[in-house]
Amino acid sequence: MNLVLMPMWLLSGSVFPASEAAGWMRVVIAINPLSWPTDALRGSVLGEPAGVFAWAGAAAF
Structure with missing residues (x-):
């Protein structure tokens, strides 16, 4: 598992x-x-827009 992660x-x-x-x-x-x-996460912490693909990927993951 560590070999991949x-x-x-x-x-x-x-x-x-x-x-x-x-x-x-x-x-x-x-x-x-x-x-x-x-x-x-970086966008939400720094106050920058994260983008649709970042949130969609986070939700899917």
Whole structure:
């Protein structure tokens, strides 16, 4: 289980911002299901709009 969850967590944008990642990592972060609730939570904490896809992904996850 850790073999799957640890890379997903590291590539979710919760450890480092996705904007600072390399190009191929941004693609992986964008399709990673853990990045959607991370974006939604970050948006709600910082007062930024999270977007429809972030909340839909968080609800589905």
